[in-house]
Every structure is written in structure tokens, then in C-alpha cells.
Amino acid sequence: MTQVLPPTGTTPLAKREARLAWGLLAPTLTSVALVVVLPLLAIFWISFKPIGLSDLRPAAPVVRESLRGSDENMRIEYRVRNSSQDTEVTEVTLADTIPSGLTLRALPDGCSLDGAALFCDIGTLEGGYNERLRIPATAADKDAMEALAEGSAPIVTGESDSILTNFEFSFVNFARIFDGDEFWGVLGVTMFYTVVGTIGALGVGLFAALLLDKSFKGQGILRGLYLFPYVAPVIAVAFSWLILFDPFSGSANALLIQMGVTDDAINFFGEKPLALIMVTVFEIWRYFPLSFLFILARMQSIDTDMYEAADMDGASPFQQFWYLSLPQLLGILSVLFLLRFIWTFNKFDDIFLLTGGNAGTRTLTVNVYEQAFAVSNIGAGAAVAVVIFLCLLTFSVFFFKYVSREEGL
Amino acid sequence: MSVLRQGYVIGPIIGVIWVFVAAVTVAVAMSFATGDAFRPSALYSLIVGAPLGVACLGAARGQLILAAGCAGFVLLMLLGIGPVLTEDVGVMGKIIAGLVLGLAVCWPLLAFLKEAHKGEMTRHIFEDAVIRFLTGFGYVFFTAIVFIPFYVMVMTSFKNQSELIQNPLDFSLDLSKGWDLFRSYTELFADFNFGTYLLNSMFISVMAVFITLLFSVPGAYAVARLRFKGQAMMSRSILLIYMVPIIVLALPIYIAFSMTGLRNTIIGILLIYPVTTIPVALYMLQGYFRGLPAEIEEAGLMDGLSRLAVIWKITLPLSLPALASVSLYVFMIAWNEFLLAFMLLDDPSKFTLTRGIASLNSSEIPRQHLMAGSVVATVPIMVLFLGLERFMTKGLTAGSVKG
Numbered sequence: 001m002t003q004v005l006p007p008t009g010t011t012p013l014a015k016r017e018a019r020l021a022w023g024l025l026a027p028t029l030t031s032v033a034l035v036v037v038l039p040l041l042a043i044f045w046i047s048f049k050p051i052g053l054s055d056l057r058p059a060a061p062v063v064r065e066s067l068r069g070s071d072e073n074m075r076i077e078y079r080v081r082n083s084s085q086d087t088e089v090t091e092v093t094l095a096d097t098i099p100s101g102l103t104l105r106a107l108p109d110g111c112s113l114d115g116a117a118l119f120c121d122i123g124t125l126e127g128g129y130n131e132r133l134r135i136p137a138t139a140a141d142k143d144a145m146e147a148l149a150e151g152s153a154p155i156v157t158g159e160s161d162s163i164l165t166n167f168e169f170s171f172v173n174f175a176r177i178f179d180g181d182e183f184w185g186v187l188g189v190t191m192f193y194t195v196v197g198t199i200g201a202l203g204v205g206l207f208a209a210l211l212l213d214k215s216f217k218g219q220g221i222l223r224g225l226y227l228f229p230y231v232a233p234v235i236a237v238a239f240s241w242l243i244l245f246d247p248f249s250g251s252a253n254a255l256l257i258q259m260g261v262t263d264d265a266i267n268f269f270g271e272k273p274l275a276l277i278m279v280t281v282f283e284i285w286r287y288f289p290l291s292f293l294f295i296l297a298r299m300q301s302i303d304t305d306m307y308e309a310a311d312m313d314g315a316s317p318f319q320q321f322w323y324l325s326l327p328q329l330l331g332i333l334s335v336l337f338l339l340r341f342i343w344t345f346n347k348f349d350d351i352f353l354l355t356g357g358n359a360g361t362r363t364l365t366v367n368v369y370e371q372a373f374a375v376s377n378i379g380a381g382a383a384v385a386v387v388i389f390l391c392l393l394t395f396s397v398f399f400f401k402y403v404s405r406e407e408g409l
Numbered sequence: 410m411s412v413l414r415q416g417y418v419i420g421p422i423i424g425v426i427w428v429f430v431a432a433v434t435v436a437v438a439m440s441f442a443t444g445d446a447f448r449p450s451a452l453y454s455l456i457v458g459a460p461l462g463v464a465c466l467g468a469a470r471g472q473l474i475l476a477a478g479c480a481g482f483v484l485l486m487l488l489g490i491g492p493v494l495t496e497d498v499g500v501m502g503k504i505i506a507g508l509v510l511g512l513a514v515c516w517p518l519l520a521f522l523k524e525a526h527k528g529e530m531t532r533h534i535f536e537d538a539v540i541r542f543l544t545g546f547g548y549v550f551f552t553a554i555v556f557i558p559f560y561v562m563v564m565t566s567f568k569n570q571s572e573l574i575q576n577p578l579d580f581s582l583d584l585s586k587g588w589d590l591f592r593s594y595t596e597l598f599a600d601f602n603f604g605t606y607l608l609n610s611m612f613i614s615v616m617a618v619f620i621t622l623l624f625s626v627p628g629a630y631a632v633a634r635l636r637f638k639g640q641a642m643m644s645r646s647i648l649l650i651y652m653v654p655i656i657v658l659a660l661p662i663y664i665a666f667s668m669t670g671l672r673n674t675i676i677g678i679l680l681i682y683p684v685t686t687i688p689v690a691l692y693m694l695q696g697y698f699r700g701l702p703a704e705i706e707e708a709g710l711m712d713g714l715s716r717l718a719v720i721w722k723i724t725l726p727l728s729l730p731a732l733a734s735v736s737l738y739v740f741m742i743a744w745n746e747f748l749l750a751f752m753l754l755d756d757p758s759k760f761t762l763t764r765g766i767a768s769l770n771s772s773e774i775p776r777q778h779l780m781a782g783s784v785v786a787t788v789p790i791m792v793l794f795l796g797l798e799r800f801m802t803k804g805l806t807a808g809s810v811k812g
Binding site: 028316372 | 436437440441446447448449532533536537540544547548551552554555556557558559561562565573574576577578580623624625627628630631632635636637638640643645649650652653654655656657658660661662664665680681683684687688691716741744745747748762763766767770776779780782783784786787790791794795798
């Protein structure tokens with residue numbers, strides 16, 4: 001008698017399910033690959049290449065055609081120019097249609113005429129150079145011919161070696177960003193912003209959650225109000241802060257002077273240590289609602305019986321908070337800490353809008369923008385981005401170690 | 410610690426601190442409301458607060474103290490001394506400030522100390538009083554820090570440049586101007602194309618919501634329900650993706666878009682925005698799908714529905730609340746997005762609202778326009794959010810979401 005065994009390996013049903021799963025995931029995976037993975041690879045690629053914003057357009061020949069002189073000296077002139085100052089363009093060719101009524105008297109070397117089609121092989125154009133082709137010609141009506149000849153645009157082609165796509169790599173960008181004290185200064189600012197911003201947002205959020213962890217009239221309204229900083233567009237609130245703390249006509253300064261706290265207006269977002277503190281305070285202000293929301297949700301799921309028992313045993317309110325609430329909140333607090341830490345580390349808009357990275361507030365992310373667009377050195381910007389990405393990977397390892405222990409996240 | 414627990418110690422301490430907090434609050438509020446000079450005084454807070462704290466200790470006749478407090482503070486204000494000092498303020502302003510101060514000091518103080526008593530207190534009573542004091546302080550503190558920036562934003566948009574420079578504290582509205590108050594708004598829509606920006610933002614955000622749902626619902630279902638190799642890895646890498654900073658991606662996207670001519674097009678923006686929101690949406694939805702009972706779906710399968718029909722006829726109707734919160738959240742991200750719009754859009758006819766506000770930030774354009782633009786961008790999202798707050802808070806905490 002044969003023994004009945006459960007099927008081994010993947011059954012057809014399981015295979016079909018897996019196929020369906022991949023099918024359902026396919027659109028997401030493709031789009032994510034196109035917009036996240038590909039750019040990430042590109043960033044790594046670019047970071048090893050010393051390129052600037054102007055190198056994005058590859059070197060190409062540019063042509064200008066004109067009909068000049070008259071009678072004996074009448075000639076068509078093609079001026080072919082290399083668009084780049086330092087990259088050579090090879091195998092440059094030019095093709096144009098000669099209008100009927102215009103007769104070419106002689107052809108320069110490398111040019112041939114087939115009916116009305118003119119073709120010239122110009123060869124190599126060095127960077128920054130230009131080449132003039134003068135072709136003597138005769139025409140009956142010069143003005144009409146001039147319009148006709150210049151009306152048909154000549155076509156030029158050329159091969160150039162684009163620095164973006166060739167296989168030369170260098171560590172110039174990394175040498176440049178790690179060179180000097182600037183990078184370590186930027187890293188220090190980033191760490192201060194991230195650590196203080198994260199802990200601050202958590203602490204303030206915890207305080208706010210403790211306030212609203214009881215039901216009373218208007219609790220819903222207050223909860224909605226406390227979420228405003230997080231929900232409003234960052235650009236709107238950042239500009240409101242800038243206007244509120246403006247050194248010349250800001251209300252905050254007027255208030256402080258009136259109350260006698262300070263004699264002169266304080267330049268909140270323009271002085272060295274103060275600007276960093278202000279952007280960190282802004283970060284705390286903007287993101288405490290998020291921590292508050294999560295902590296409150298966790299608090300409301302704690303059983304109240306426990307507090308009643310503690311009350312019977314004579315535990316004081318602070319003891320109840322310290323020995324009962326806090327241990328239960330530790331899980332959500334540590335997860336929030338890691339998440340907020342990573343996101344604060346990645347934050348760009350806030351500082352960019354508030355100070356533009358000036359007055360000692362340049363973080364790594366702002367540095368990417370500064371290098372790539374303000375200094376027009378895309379390579380260096382990409383190198384900073386790679387550094388950010390590597391930091392992020394390190395944090396993520398920590399994150400997953402903790403998150404796997406925490407359910408719900 | 411036991412010294413602190415003496416009623417004669419803790420009462421005056423709380424009294425002094427609270428009087429000062431109330432004085433600062435009233436001074437700031439009155440300054441912002443009227444533009445006149447109100448100033449809190451630490452010294453007078455000390456002098457007034459200490460005896461008041463003792464008086465409120467376990468006070469049986471609360472109303473009496475309240476009435477006496479209000480009268481006393483009005484009197485102090487009129488005499489020109491007391492926790493809030495004034496310069497060139499009319500009698501009416503002083504009386505109002507005094508009344509408000511009296512209420513703001515006495516009423517909470519009575520509540521803080523109603524169970525406390527003179528002499529040594531038990532730890533429980535003592536901490537209760539401290540906690541009530543901290544709670545009161547917290548409400549004032551949070552309401553102030555959240556409210557003031559938005560108040561400044563709205564009120565600045567109703568002013569004009571010269572008024573703003575003359576007295577930066579004066580936010581009172583001159584109602585006699587009538588509709589002229591809204592001048593910066595009409596100018597924004599007439600001269601600065603804000604109507605177009607508003608429509609663009611609307612269109613882009615709504616489209617982003619649709620595209621995101623279209624992609625993330627099947628994906629989330631696959632991750633949550635179907636068994637396949639790499640399922641666990643997939644649900645983790647989703648999280649990883651939405652930790653990648655946008656600025657790192659923005660650079661290559663900028664290069665690619667410049668080369669392909671997608672820069673400066675709404676299509677280009679619509680290609681990018683959903684990808685930043687799909688991982689978040691996928692994560693939130695898969696959490697919700699996991700929570701739905703699988704038995705209903707299995708019953709559907711047994712009755713002959715295909716998987717896709719199960720998703721359409723059973724899973725989606727059951728997860729409408731989750732879909733609402735995800736939509737709201739995605740809409741919020743797309744509406745508030747600034748960096749990509751700023752980098753990729755140069756043509757004013759394609760600006761989103763956030764990009765439009767950024768273009769107002771120049772020294773030639775008066776700041777009330779900047780603030781009016783901010784209000785225009787903030788109000789729709791606030792209205793939407795307050796209307797659907799229930800979904801928002803639930804969805805945010807259920808899916809644990811990006812900031």
C-alpha cells in the first residue's frame with residue numbers, strides 16, 4: 001500500500017498565488033525602480049565624476065550661415081563653432097541645401113555637391129575653436145538669395161565625449177568635500193540639529209500628549225489645533241516665522257524690546273549660534289504634533305485598571321507616570337526616536353527656507369543643494385548625497401533591529 | 410522635599426510663577442490685539458503672587474477670591490503698578506487688561522490649589538497640585554506657540570507695508586476699510602496668477618491621490634495577503650524607500666528631466682509626486698488589510714470570485730476608512746510639497762501654490778502678499794483636515810507615517 005504524503009515543493013496553486021502577487025506589485029516596483037533606484041545609481045555614478053552644471057549639455061557644434069559680399073566677392077559663409085570651451089568635438093559634418101539660382105563657383109576641401117545638397121566634412125573641432133567655410137558663389141538677385149540661403153538651416157552633426165557617460169572616474173569630489181574643516185563643521189551642525197530636534201520634538205510631544213490624555217470639553221478642538229504646525233504647508237509657516245522674527249519689523253523683536261528683555265533688535269535667523277538654535281526650535285515646533293499623535297494613541301490604549309490598582313496601593317501621580325506609563329511608552333518612544341532621527345537628518349526644506357544654510361545652519365542636505373546649484377558643482381553635490389545615503393543605511397540597520405521587536409510598526 | 414510640601418512654601422511658589430505666566434500671556438495678548446505697550450513685571454509678580462498663593466490654599470470661598478482678585482488687578486492696572494505695566498494705554502484698555510488678568514490669575518490658581526492646605530501635605534495632594542499647575546501652564550504654552558505664527562500670518566495679510574513698519578505689534582483690524590482689507594488677496598488673484606496656481610495645485614494633488622491609490626492598493630494587498638517568496642523583505646524595503654531623502658533623488662531627477670524636456674511640465678511633476686507617496690500609502694494600506702478578517706475573503710473565493718473580484722467587491726468596500734485617510738494624507742503631501750516644485754518648475758503658468766509663494770519672496774513684493782499667499786495655501790488644507798480629522802489621526806497612527 002502506498003503511503004499518502006503531503007505534496008512537496010511548490011504546488012500549482014501556490015505558484016499561481018506568487019505570480020499574482022508579483023503581478024500586483026509590478027506597477028509599484030517599476031515606478032519605484034525608475035524614480036528611486038535609478039536616481040540612486042545615478043548619484044553614485046555622478047559622484048565619481050568632476051562635472052558642473054554646464055556640463056549637462058554635451059559639447060556640440062553650432063553653425064551660423066550667411067551670404068556675404070557682392071559680385072566677385074559674393075560668398076556663402078558657414079561659421080561652425082564648438083559650444084564647449086574645453087571638450088573637443090570629432091567627426092563634425094555639415095549638410096545644407098543650396099537654393100536654385102545660387103551657383104557655387106568653387107568647393108573647399110572636404111566638401112561635395114550633389115545636385116542641390118551640399119555636404120562638408122569638417123573633422124575635429126577643438127574646444128573653444130571655430131571654423132569658417134567660405135564658398136564663392138554667384139547669384140542674380142542677391143537679396144532674394146540671401147533670404148533663401150539663410151532660410152534653409154544647415155544641419156551639423158558631431159561626436160563628442162560627454163563626461164557624464166564616459167568611463168573615467170575620479171575621487172576629486174570626495175577629496176574636495178572631505179578636504180578642509182567645512183565638512184566637519186557641516187556634520188557637526190547636522191548632528192546638533194538632528195539630535196536636539198528629535199529629542200525636543202519627542203519631549204514636547206510627550207508633554208502635549210499628557211495634557212490631552214483626559215477627556216474634557218474642547219479636547220477635540222485642542223487636538224486639531226495642536227496638529228496645525230504639521231499640517232500647514234512648510235513654506236507658509238516658514239515665511240510666517242521669518243516675518244514674526246524679522247530683525248527690522250518683526251513682532252517678536254518689537255515685543256521683546258517693549259518688555260525690556262533686549263535693547264537692540266535681535267537678528268534671530270542671521271547670527272551664528274542663534275540661527276542654528278532657531279531652526280532647531282522650528283523643527284521641534286513643526287514636528288512635535290507627529291510624536292504627540294503617536295504617543296497619545298499609545299497612551300489611550302493603556303489599561304486604566306492598572307492606575308486604579310496603583311492608586312489603591314498609594315502610588316503618587318509622578319510615581320504612576322514614572323513606573324507605569326513610561327515603561328509602556330518606551331516602545332513607541334524608541335521607534336519614534338529612530339524614525340524622527342532619520343527624517344530630521346534628511347530634512348531639507350525647513351532650513352533652506354529659513355536661512356538658506358547661512359549663519360552656521362548648513363546641514364548635509366543643504367550642502368547637497370549648495371554644492372550642486374549655488375556653486376554649480378554637480379559632482380560635489382552628488383558626493384555629499386552619497387555620504388548622506390551611507391549614513392542613512394547605517395541608521396536603517398539600527399532601525400530594523402529595533403523595529404523587528406516592536407509590533408505595529 | 411518635605412519642606413516643599415509645606416503649604417506655606419508650595420502655595421507662594423506656584424502663586425508667583427503662575428502670576429508671572431499669566432502676566433506675560435496677558436501682556437502679549439493685549440499687545441498683539443491692540444498694538445499698545447503692555448509689559449509684564451517680574452518684581453510685581455513676586456509681590457502679588459506670593460500672598461495670593463497662600464490665600465488660594467484650599468480656599469473655601471473661591472468666588473470671593475475671584476471677585477476680589479479681579480477688582481484688585483483692575484485697581485492695580487489703573488494705579489499703573491502691578492504684574493502688567495502699561496505705557497500710554499487708555500482707561501478702557503487698562504480695565505479690560507485688569508479684568509482679564511484677574512480671571513487668568515485667580516481662577517486657575519484656585520483650581521490648582523483647591524485640595525492643597527496649609528501645613529504639611531501628603532505626597533499625593535502635593536503632586537496633584539503640581540500636576541494641575543503644569544497642565545495649566547501646558548495649555549497656555551501650547552496654544553500660544555501654535556496660535557501666534559498663524560495669527561501673525563493671517564493678520565499681516567490684511568495690513569499694508571507702511572502700517573507694518575510703523576508698529577509691528579499692531580495687528581488690530583481697521584474695519585472701516587471694508588472690502589479693502591482683502592486688497593492683497595484680490596491683487597494676488599488679479600496680478601499674480603494665483604488662480605492658476607490654485608487650480609494647478611488642486612489638479613496635481615487630486616491626480617497624485619488617484620495615481621497613488623491605483624498603484625498602492627494592489628501592491629498593498631499582495632504584500633498583506635498573498636504568500637510568495639520575498640514577502641517579508643518586500644514589506645521592509647517599503648519602509649526603507651520612504652526614508653530616502655528627497656534631496657538625494659532630486660539631483661538626478663533634475664538632470665534627467667533637463668535632458669528629456671520633462672522639466673517645467675505638469676506631466677513631469679505628476680510622474681514624480683506619486684512615487685514619493687506610493688511607499689507611504691502602501692505601508693498604511695497593508696497594515697489595514699492585514700487587520701481585515703481573511704475569512705470573508707476566503708468565503709468569497711469559495712463562492713467562485715477571482716482574487717481581483719475579491720479585492721474589488723470585498724476588500725475595498727471594507728477598507729473605505731483607510732482609503733479616506735490615505736487619500737487625505739497623500740493629498741496633504743502633494744499639496745504641501747515644495748522642493749521638487751521649486752527645482753523643476755520655472756514657468757509661471759505651471760506653478761503650484763507652494764512654488765508660487767516662493768516666487769513672491771523677493772524684496773520688491775510687499776510682505777502682506779507673501780502672507781496672503783501663505784493663507785491661500787494653508788486654508789484649503791486646514792479646512793479639509795479639520796473636516797476629516799477623525800480619519801487623519803486614525804490613519805496616521807495606524808500606518809505610522811512620514812514627516
